[in-house]
Amino acid sequence: MQAFGEYWVQYTAKEGYGEIMDMGGNDLPGFMENFDNVHTGIKLILIPSRNAMSAIKIQQ
Numbered sequence: 001m002q003a004f005g006e007y008w009v010q011y012t013a014k015e016g017y018g019e020i021m022d023m024g025g026n027d028l029p030g031f032m033e034n035f036d037n038v039h040t041g042i043k044l045i046l047i048p049s050r051n052a053m054s055a056i057k058i059q060q
Contacts, residue, residue: 020045
């Protein structure tokens, strides 16, 4: 399980989520304390892109 966790963190960071993960903190306890901030960051990124896609579909 630890090996999977290490793989997932490295893979996710490499695939473009590193900046979001950085919002969580420098270690696991800090990350867990800031987990809500991480989710807020994801929402701020994804909601505008979802709204933009909806606008494109409406115009077509």
